[in-house]
Amino acid sequence: MLGFLQKIGKSLMLPVASLPAAAILLRFGNIDYVKDFHFGAAGEFINHYIAPFLAAGGSAIFDNLPLLFAIGLAIGLAGDAVATLAAVIAHLVLVNVLAKVPLAFDYIGADVKLDMGVLGGILAGGIAAFFYNKYHDIKLPEWLGFFGGKRFVPIITSVTMVVVALLFGLIWGPVQNAMDAFGTWVVALGAWGSGIFTVANRMLIPFGLHHVINAIAWFQIGDFTNAVGDIIHGDLHRFFAGDKTAGLFMTGFFPIMMFALPGAALAFIHTARPERRKDIASAFIGLAIASFLTGITEPIEFSFMFAAPVLYVIHAILSGVSAFIMVTLGVKLGFGFSAGLIDYGINFPLSTKPLLLIPVGLAFFVVYYLLFRFLIVKFNLKTPGREVETEDTGASGAAATSAASGKPSSLHDKAVMITEMLGGKENIKSLDACITRLRLTLHDDKIIDEAGLKRIGAAGIMKLGSGAVQVIFGTQSELIKGEMLKL
Template structure:
């Protein structure tokens, strides 16, 4: 495998690994936002029953518990990245990820508190009960997860002589991780000061770029969609100092959720600029208008199937902020339109930042819009609607002109077969069997995973993949980030599809 393919596979796997904690944070964020909004005096004045002591207690309980989740981001990253990057025995890697993270913090604390060296310029905190240890934020979790997975993949099958055979294999993983993270904890306090200084400088550069920096972020966030690397970009901005620092808290998402109910929302708009608000004009207005244009320009014999595809895609985009079903419907037949869409994404982020909108969380769909926009005084949520209407007109006109001028229509796979989750005599679902065959057969598949909308598969030989067969299974698009990794887009139903494929591969 070439070096380029290895790098692409690694970052693709890293992005996939970040999806579980990020999805957890998004769900917790919705609950936190709703409970915090209902505790605001303005909302309670409008809805007097919210002032009842029992209601206040329950809402405060929910808010406090969900807010705690965001202080656990580094350890969640350590566990989930170790789990996601492990080839086999993933649960062992996840366990070692937690052990490694705790060991790293404890080791760093020991040398910091030894008094032998001066670490006055180092940022320190109390984490997981460990007093005065190095504060690296999400980077500590990411670094621990990556190193743990590397050690796990190298040693989980190791054999020892009979006398100490008990400590071989998967039992050795935690042992070697403890040793490695102890050493890393001794070294990192010396090297983190210049590294953190560089990261903070990058964050300051982006912040000083103002609305231009926000535009570039929005453009990159969309243009990276085909590779799946937008998860990495978002993760860095949301959880590290690249996304900003406010009263000692790093990352735009962390800052927003920790101070959402403590300061006026206007003080957080420089951080919400990198969150879900920038997606709302094109998720709730632009892409639905594009979908309507695609439907209107389709040949009459294709319209029923195009309509079904577009309606499902629009629903996913507006409600849950999942845009891939729509984006992949035109990405390959009209790449110029996807470039246009990415530029509009950047404009969307930039213009909402320019107009002082302050709507947080990550989704970008109507749920976030209502909870963090409409229910929050001073969020300027109405600007999203005004900008969205303009976006809808532009998207519709551009897409209609392009499809009409080029005389093209999207591929709806008129021979696509109905989803069939019934099982054959061996216990495999018929759909899973077709997907496995489309991927070149079970012997060609190395690993199967999924994110929020894609089946992510590591394979041995890309030439054995049958794209036509995969499209007949209901796939909305196919992406090949490298020669050994393929993404098959199924939209929100991908969780069920992935489960069926994994079960079929066990037989």
């Protein structure tokens, strides 16, 4: 079950990856270049001939997020173009059938609009992937042979989806009302709701399940009606639509990603053993800059998540405290990618009290630095640069003969070394990647060279059972995957 949920979380990252482009287009498309920037005649030209098209492009992505989620899930769970086509068909059937259900059943109410949002997209993509995996090689009688194999998948998906959509249409009214009430309750919790979500988000990162709750909070919870009467769902979408109450599930990440984790990185540098300090500094200064600018934090978090789990639990709790404080102060910030300086600057005009981030962030920088440094020294925690080095790498079998002692001189060499350290190509059943980690299924996860992987840059290795393994290489993960697939 855990492995399946991780596959869903990984699959959701594909449509989520399109959001930075959507956010930038929507942001620059909704600026009044005459009133806001005082560009005069040039501003009038931009307002009339450029900005509306930028906004339209961004809105197209946000308005079709359920369809994009369906496509992303089908690709992630099935990995074939036919499954993607089936997912599109499934989503279109779902939307159309749901629209007809209130007209046919009086108890629902003809004026009720059933909208499953991104959950509908996940349902459509999941059903399409299920039928692809089950029937893509089906053999039909010779007179129906044309419709056999992969061609059968869109057919069975569309027919089944009519029934599924009808069933969901009959029950979705109360479910939709309950979800709206839950969303209202969570939003009404204010700072507490934001803090609880943020703690849960950080605690689910080790399992790769944070994407699942992110999808609900950022794309489903909360409603906002824009100027033309469209109903916008989800904290992230509402923020970019101009809802000043949005940002509840995003704001608290900014002090942590821009300030707190760089403070932790500095603590790791200063507590490293003297002979390791230069190497640790060269690695963590880059990671701290990446966290500050882009909000990519997993390489830092995985560096101490397993080496010093008590620090990670404290980090998760303090992340919730950050969210609580920011929301209590009335700060509302949002992002299209993550809570880094780039998103902060781009979305500054849409934010509420954005300058309060600076003092709060600086305070968290100091707290993380002092608290992490104290705990590391007091309890002799084996954070980066303080590990006890051993000659035995813990590898066996094919991986034991890998070229673990050297540093890769190119991405290709790195991919070769990683493959060897994972037990060779024959040990890899499946390979994928998200933003910061390789996701693999291995025939035997006991023979991997964990020490060697860490030596060439892995921030962490997670064994999830049944051969499922994740190796965290940061933003290089997708490039490494590409090179590994060429081998």
